[in-house]
Amino acid sequence: MTEAFRAHCPRCDDERVCIIRGEFDQPWSVDDGRNHMEGEIDHKLVQCAGCETVFYYKSSWDDQDWDGEYHPVTGESIITFPRTVETYPSPEKKSQKPDWVWSIGQIDPQLHTILYEVYQAYEIESFILASVGLRTALDRTTEFLNIDPGHSLERKVKELLDNGFIGETEAATLAIVADAGNAAAHRGWAPDRETFKTLITTLEHFIYRVVVTGKAALKLTKSIPARQPRPKKQPIQPT
Ligand SMILES: [Zn+2]
CATH class of the missing domain: 1.20.120 (Four Helix Bundle (Hemerythrin (Met), subunit A))
Incomplete structure (x- = not known):
């Protein structure tokens, strides 16, 4: 079983298991003959498995931003490219916005x-x-x-x-x-x-x-005539 995808839900404002509704990876490179740069942007449209909010999740890296380490046993150098994750909309800190x-x-x-x-x-x-x-x-x-x-x-x-x-x-x-x-x-x-x-x-x-809530009218004012009760429907007799 594959591990559930987790992301920071902007509404829950916390990490949640998310359903991936769509995704594609976009590798890119720039070459001007002397310098070469490359990276990748992974795009996802995800839905929080808790509150069901749908949001955009972007994870990217490029070869200008890397970390080097040495393997503790073999001594080989290991290069990793840390990923930058962004979500949209971004979580709102201390928002005044009511949840509705x-x-x-x-x-x-x-x-x-x-x-x-x-x-x-x-x-x-x-x-x-x-x-x-x-x-x-x-x-x-x-x-x-x-x-x-x-x-x-x-x-x-x-x-x-x-x-x-x-x-x-x-x-x-x-x-x-x-x-x-x-x-x-x-x-x-x-x-x-x-x-x-x-x-x-x-x-x-x-x-x-x-x-x-769709409760449009508080009360009907005098300018609006009160509705007449509808006549009860007669059951239709089969012919
Ligand atoms: Zn959520």
Whole structure:
């Protein structure tokens, strides 16, 4: 039995047994007539056997980077080429990102990409970029909910409220998210850490509820007529 392939899973942030879903080895060499260099890059698409996250694994070596040793018995010299391993995405240390953000990739890849960048900016305290990203994520979520993309974002927040997706308090904070993103984009305004935390937490709750759990509507407002109970289906009699 071959030994299980192990790699550092970016989501578990630890070494895990992984399933290899695809791979190829790419040897390379460069020769300018005087100097010769060669190496190899091994590419793998792997899936963590624990959390099932799929990620890219690259292992490479080249002949400029080598270690020399002598065999303890025969005294022969042994040259080894240490491999450099990289995985993408790289594991996130002390990430603020809630775990469910991973699952958004399967629901709305575009929203996942936006949120991914928001957390990257957040982690390095780039609050201007992160605020613009929050606004973009909010906008994308309204699109996901089929709010008319032609409206201003402020108007979209109002529609979320009118359509019962959010309550008054959430609408007020999401309006600030829209406004903060706008101020950051056009006037270079940057919230402090505490303010940003409040904004992102509200947006997280909203996105989690309407996108991840799919519980789109909090409550139906008066503007939406209540559904009439459907008439019970009559069983179809065989003819
Ligand atoms: Zn994992």
